[in-house]
Amino acid sequence: xxxxxxxxxxxxxxxxxxxxxxxxxxxxxxxxxxxxxxxxxxxxxxxxxxxxxxxxxxxxxxxxxxxxxxxxxxxxxxxxxxxxxxxxxxxxxxxxxxxxxxxxxxxxxxxxxxxxxxxxxxxxxxxxxxxxxxxxxxxxxxxxxxxxxxxxxxxxxxxxxxxxxxxxxxxxxxxxxxxxxxxxxxxxxxxxxxxxxxxxxxxxxxxxxxxxxxxxxxxxxxxxxxxxxxxxxxxxxxxxxxxxxxxxxxxxxxxxxxxxxxxxxxx
Numbered sequence: 149x150x151x152x153x154x155x156x157x158x159x160x161x162x163x164x165x166x167x168x169x170x171x172x173x174x175x176x177x178x179x180x181x182x183x184x185x186x187x188x189x190x191x192x193x194x195x196x197x198x199x200x201x202x203x204x205x206x207x208x209x210x211x212x213x214x215x216x217x218x219x220x221x222x223x224x225x226x227x228x229x230x231x232x233x234x235x236x237x238x239x240x241x242x243x244x245x246x247x248x249x250x251x252x253x254x255x256x257x258x259x260x261x262x263x264x265x266x267x268x269x270x271x272x273x274x275x276x277x278x279x280x281x282x283x284x285x286x287x288x289x290x291x292x293x294x295x296x297x298x299x300x301x302x303x304x305x306x307x308x309x310x311x312x313x314x315x316x317x318x319x320x321x322x323x324x325x326x327x328x329x330x331x332x333x334x335x336x337x338x339x340x341x342x343x344x345x346x347x348x349x350x351x352x353x354x355x356x357x358x359x360x361x362x363x364x365x366x367x368x369x370x371x372x373x374x375x376x377x378x379x380x381x382x383x384x385x386x387x388x389x390x391x392x393x394x395x396x397x398x399x400x401x402x403x404x405x406x407x408x409x410x411x412x413x414x415x
Contacts, residue, residue: 166278167265167268167269170264170282170289171261171264171265173264174261174262177295178257178258178261178299179257182257186242187241190239192239193236193237194236195221196236199218199222199252199301202219203225213352213353215350217303221255224251224253228252231246253299256300256304259298259308260299261298263312265285266312267285267287270319307355310347310358311355313347314344314348315362317337317338317341317344318337318366320333321337345358345359345362
């Protein structure tokens with residue numbers, strides 16, 4: 149009964165060093181001196197006001213977008229101990245000492261950093277070579293616009309992260325369908341696809357296009373699965389029904405007379 153204690157517990161893992169290196173470089177480029185500049189930059193003046201409302205327990209809905217993204221940014225302020233007492237009145241205003249700038253910008257920086265290895269994995273799941281996947285990830289890594297928006301208290305990098313996560317999860321689900329359908333990993337990636345699509349829509353309304361993209365690809369895959377006889381007998385049933393219909397017509401024509409029967413057989 150306790151025979152397993154006689155042998156050591158061994159854990160093996162496959163580590164892709166490309167993904168590790170890309171993740172490390174992404175974190176370094178996004179987190180290095182994250183608190184600089186210690187001033188309100190661009191749309192931080194608007195998102196900061198939303199965060200202050202949440203910190204003061206003022207919950208609201210506005211036309212700028214769904215509340216989920218604002219609440220994610222407010223989570224950084226909550227974890228950093230922000231009390232919401234700062235006047236977000238103009239771009240360029242210096243942050244006071246009670247504003248945890250690093251904590252407020254942390255979530256966009258992390259999502260921007262993780263988008264780099266995610267691009268590599270998406271191309272790998274699509275069947276491209278490791279060189280092509282590495283090239284795409286490096287382009288994500290050094291793109292100035294992506295670096296800049298990831299280092300500020302903005303929602304664009306969060307939206308891109310959930311978009312890429314939805315696509316990657318569905319690709320892994322699709323590959324699991326070919327290898328081990330209805331396995332635990334199959335269910336995990338399917339569930340994560342739905343969660344990522346929901347989060348993308350919850351961050352910004354344009355995230356619905358990612359949902360439509362995944363839905364369209366899933367529809368194409370489902371169409372091919374229906375016609376695959378190794379997985380479905382629908383095609384065989386349809387063909388058998390047509391054959392039985394032809395047999396019935398010939399029988400009726402045969403009952404009407406030999407000539408009709410002969411014509412029925414020729415048809």
